Amino acid sequence: MHEQSLFASVPVHQHHELLQQLAGLTAMQPRHCLERRLIFKAYRKPGMAGRTGASQDLQQADLQRLNKMLNGNMYYTQVVGPVSESDFGSTAPVDGDTQMAGTDDSKPNVSSSSYDYERQPWKLEFRDIPEAGTRSAVTSRLMSSATLPRGDIVQAMNAWGYNFTTEYVVEGDMFIHNDIAIFLHRVLHYPGGDGSNLPRRQLPPLKDMTLFEKSGSYVLQAYIIVQDGSNQETMKTASQHLFGLREQLKSAVVLEQADRLSLDTRAK
Amino acid sequence: MSNLTQEQIKVLEQSRQRLVQLTRSLGSLIASLNQSDPLPPWTSLQSQASIISNNLISVSDQLSDQRDLLSNLVAYPGPEYPGRTQANTLEQLLRTKLDPRVEDWVARGRAAGTESTAGPSNFSSDSDAAHKPLSDAQLAELWEWAPLEANQEARRRNWGGNFTLEEREAGIENVVTGLRRQLQDDDGEEESEDEDGDGDGEEMDVVGVHRKPGAAEFEFNIATHHPHPVQPFVPLDLILRYMTTGRMP
Numbered sequence: 001m002h003e004q005s006l007f008a009s010v011p012v013h014q015h016h017e018l019l020q021q022l023a024g025l026t027a028m029q030p031r032h033c034l035e036r037r038l039i040f041k042a043y044r045k046p047g048m049a050g051r052t053g054a055s056q057d058l059q060q061a062d063l064q065r066l067n068k069m070l071n072g073n074m075y076y077t078q079v080v081g082p083v084s085e086s087d088f089g090s091t092a093p094v095d096g097d098t099q100m101a102g103t104d105d106s107k108p109n110v111s112s113s114s115y116d117y118e119r120q121p122w123k124l125e126f127r128d129i130p131e132a133g134t135r136s137a138v139t140s141r142l143m144s145s146a147t148l149p150r151g152d153i154v155q156a157m158n159a160w161g162y163n164f165t166t167e168y169v170v171e172g173d174m175f176i177h178n179d180i181a182i183f184l185h186r187v188l189h190y191p192g193g194d195g196s197n198l199p200r201r202q203l204p205p206l207k208d209m210t211l212f213e214k215s216g217s218y219v220l221q222a223y224i225i226v227q228d229g230s231n232q233e234t235m236k237t238a239s240q241h242l243f244g245l246r247e248q249l250k251s252a253v254v255l256e257q258a259d260r261l262s263l264d265t266r267a268k
Numbered sequence: 269m270s271n272l273t274q275e276q277i278k279v280l281e282q283s284r285q286r287l288v289q290l291t292r293s294l295g296s297l298i299a300s301l302n303q304s305d306p307l308p309p310w311t312s313l314q315s316q317a318s319i320i321s322n323n324l325i326s327v328s329d330q331l332s333d334q335r336d337l338l339s340n341l342v343a344y345p346g347p348e349y350p351g352r353t354q355a356n357t358l359e360q361l362l363r364t365k366l367d368p369r370v371e372d373w374v375a376r377g378r379a380a381g382t383e384s385t386a387g388p389s390n391f392s393s394d395s396d397a398a399h400k401p402l403s404d405a406q407l408a409e410l411w412e413w414a415p416l417e418a419n420q421e422a423r424r425r426n427w428g429g430n431f432t433l434e435e436r437e438a439g440i441e442n443v444v445t446g447l448r449r450q451l452q453d454d455d456g457e458e459e460s461e462d463e464d465g466d467g468d469g470e471e472m473d474v475v476g477v478h479r480k481p482g483a484a485e486f487e488f489n490i491a492t493h494h495p496h497p498v499q500p501f502v503p504l505d506l507i508l509r510y511m512t513t514g515r516m517p
Contacts, residue, residue, distance in 0.1 A: 009504040013497055039514035076513045127512070166514035187511060212510065217500035219507055262505040263512055 002229030003127070003143040004238045005221055006246060006255035010184065012216035014253075021252055022175050022182060030173035033185070034206075036081040036120075037170055038153070038199050040162035041267045042074035074267040077162065078125045079153055083169075087115040088206040117201040122148040130260045136239045139258045142229065154198060167199055169209060172218070179238070180245055183221045187212035220253055222246075272341075279334050280341075286330055290323040306444075 010018055019030055128142035149156065154164050172185025188209035190200065222245055224238040246255040272280075297316045300308050307313075331338065345351060345358055366374065402410065425432070435443045510516065 007504060007508070009500055009507075011497065011499055037511070041513075168511075168514070170511075187507065213500055213502045213507060215498045215500050217498075217502075219504065258508055259505045262508040264509075265512055267513075 001143050001145075002140055002226040002235065003223050004138045004140045004226060004235070004242060005223035005258070006138055006242050007222075007258040008220040008253040008255045010218040010220050010253060012218070015184070015216075015218050018184065018218075018220070018252060019173060021249075022173075022177075022184065025248065026175040026177040026182065028175060030175060030184075033170070033172055033174050033183075034083045034085060034087075035170045036083055036167060036199075036203075038079040038081075038167040039076060039165040040079060040157050041076050041165045042161050043163050044074070044161045075126065075128075076165070076265045076267055078127075079122050079148065079157065080125050081120045081122045083115070083120075083203065085206060088203045088209075089115070090205055115203050117199075118151040121150050122153050124148050127263070127265050129264045129266055130258070132260060136236070137257050138239045138242050139260070139263065140229075140235070140239075141263065143225070152199075164197060164199060168212065177245065179224050179241060180222050181224070182245075183223070184218050185221070186216065186218045220255070222255060276337055279337060283327070283330050283334070283338075286323065286327045290320070290327055293319045293323055 023029055124146045126144045130139045130141040157164065168190070169188040170185050171188055172183055175182040175184075189212055191204055191208045191210060222242060224241060226234050226238050228234060242255075249255060293316065297313075297320060300312070300316070343362060345362070349358065351358060431440050431443060
């Protein structure tokens with residue numbers, strides 16, 4: 001599958017207006033989304049697993065070729081879990097300050113939310129680095145997603161050669177305009193920084209989440225997912241649809257191709 | 269006609285005095301309009317105008333009172349006048365036809381005078397149509413046009429507060445309101461209160477959406493000016509990079 005997208009940075013003061021404009025354009029109300037995103041980083045190359053010994057020259061050459069074929073790069077990949085506002089903890093007014101410390105796991109007096117980490121559904125979202133040197137002015141990248149088992153995902157990911165790196169929350173609003181998905185979102189940090197190297201089992205209150213971009217600006221991503229990326233016809237249609245949307249929103253936001261290296265998912 | 273009597277000379281002298289007064293007050297009005305910055309207060313303009321008008325009335329009375337005498341007088345140069353060297357001045361003095369500009373003014377004044385007596389239904393094709401009263405049909409047309417136009421003009425603005433955006437950008441101290449009390453520029457405070465409350469809109473922003481004639485797509489009118497523009501601190505690239513790899517910029 002291929003994902004073609006255009007991006008724009010939306011200053012916070014424009015956010016409310018843009019929501020209304022998008023609602024008018026797409027003839028739908030915004031669908032509010034909250035997502036936990038866990039970043040995993042590959043620590044070993046695929047294809048190398050379990051190969052020990054066997055140091056003969058011939059095999060080594062074979063192995064190298066095989067490695068190249070198996071795409072020797074290591075990638076960052078994301079595990080995305082949808083959450084709802086009620087999953088976030090609520091702070092009792094008395095101990096609001098202790099809650100701010102962010103060590104919610106150890107605080108028994110934090111009123112427990114209904115969030116159940118063991119029941120959290122997950123999806124593996126893989127994105128390749130955007131294609132280089134494409135003629136069309138959209139960000140086009142290979143993508144793939146797969147549903148993962150619910151609950152604790154770290155063990156399974158470790159087994160596949162991925163280490164948990166960090167996690168954050170994305171909040172935003174989703175619109176669908178014909179074949180284009182429009183996602184206006186921003187990144188929220190957990191309070192207290194990245195103390196643990198495991199995904200959180202409890203979520204802090206939503207209002208304690210801090211903005212990654214301090215001014216509160218949003219990212220607008222408009223994207224189309226093309227099933228068959230090798231079909232030039234559909235790829236072209238998709239990018240033309242995106243250009244159409246860009247024209248329509250021209251006076252409100254400037255949708256642009258993203259910097260390729262900023263979407264570099266290769267792990268170095 | 270023989271020489272002037274003492275009485276007649278006195279009349280001429282009076283006329284001259286009144287004309288001098290008139291030119292003087294006109295000159296002072298022109299000077300105050302040209303030179304004083306900012307413009308003089310309207311009270312002083314008003315009093316100057318009334319002085320001029322009084323002068324005009326007295327000149328006009330004088331001229332009409334002595335009409336018999338003045339229309340019978342004939343001016344001619346005396347034998348001792350240096351006619352050869354001062355021919356230009358002599359011509360100026362003896363000229364009886366009005367200056368062309370002045371002739372226009374007089375014609376305009378006469379037309380206005382006859383019109384006001386003839387009533388508003390008089391449609392002479394005068395060049396100065398702008399000063400004529402409107403006919404009933406024209407008035408009706410104006411009343412039909414004006415509310416729509418005023419409404420449209422009003423919709424172009426985001427109402428609220430005492431000053432327009434242009435005025436605020438140019439600095440509200442410079443705005444000549446003509447009011448004695450101080451106007452508060454309370455707009456900014458209200459806005460910031462709204463933002464503090466993080467309210468998702470007790471206050472609906474009006475965003476214009478309209479179709480261009482001939483164009484298939486909607487056009488959005490986005491307010492290009494925002495009272496509190498906050499540009500993002502972190503560029504888009506770095507946000508995307510963080511979202512991709514989790515590395516802090």
